[in-house]
Structures are given as structure tokens and as C-alpha cells.
Amino acid sequence: xxxxxxxxxxxxxxxxxxxxxxxxxxxxxxxxxxxxxxxxxxxxxxxxxxxxxxxxxxxxxxxxxxxxxxxxxxxxxxxxxxxxxxxxxxxxxxxxxxxxxxxxxxxxxxxxxxx
Numbered sequence: 106x107x108x109x110x111x112x113x114x115x116x117x118x119x120x121x122x123x124x125x126x127x128x129x130x131x132x133x134x135x136x137x138x139x140x141x142x143x144x145x146x147x148x149x150x151x152x153x154x155x156x157x158x159x160x161x162x163x164x165x166x167x168x169x170x171x172x173x174x175x176x177x178x179x180x181x182x183x184x185x186x187x188x189x190x191x192x193x194x195x196x197x198x199x200x201x202x203x204x205x206x207x208x209x210x211x212x213x214x215x216x217x218x219x220x
Contacts, residue, residue, distance in 0.1 A: 143214035150183055151207030157187045158199040183210065 156166055166184045170177050187206060193199050 143211050146214045147207045147211035150210035151203050153183050153187045154203045154206040158192055163188045
């Protein structure tokens, strides 16, 4: 399970490099994001859901810190959303859940926010 925690940390770091503050601002309706940020956001969401489907504890994911409080807050929001979902039985259903969760958050990132 440690692999999942390091993957999450790597994704948080990638978000930092891609300018995730733009993605966070988009959710607040402040600015528009770009496709690169939203694609990285999708990967992060998918990684978190994969950890969920693999049975990793929520606490172990929340313990991973990026070093940036805003990124950690965004990561915690995604983790909390992922852990509202049940762990599914079959590998195919798990894969579908991971993909749909990742796509949902990419699409949320891409969606213009109306004031």
C-alpha cells in the first residue's frame, strides 16, 4: 500500500509543477484553467480512487503532504470524495469506478464556473 501513498505524493508534486493553484481557483470561480492542469488533476483523482479501490486507508492518504497547504487542502477534498464511494468487488468494476471518478474531476476542472 505504500506505493499508493508515494503515487499520491508524486501527483501532488506534479500538480504543484503544473500550477494547481489555477485548478483550485477555477473551483472558486476566479480564473480559467488550462488543459494541462485539468489532465494532471484527472491523474491525481484517478490515483486517489485507485488507492481507495485497493483498500488503502483514508488516513494513510491524508497523511501524505505536498508541502503546500493549498495543495494539501485540494488533495484532502479529493480523498474525502473518493472515500464516500464503496470498494467494489470485481477488477472491471474497480477500473470503471477509477476512470469515471478521474473523468468527473477532469471535467469539473474544465467546466467554466458561472458567477
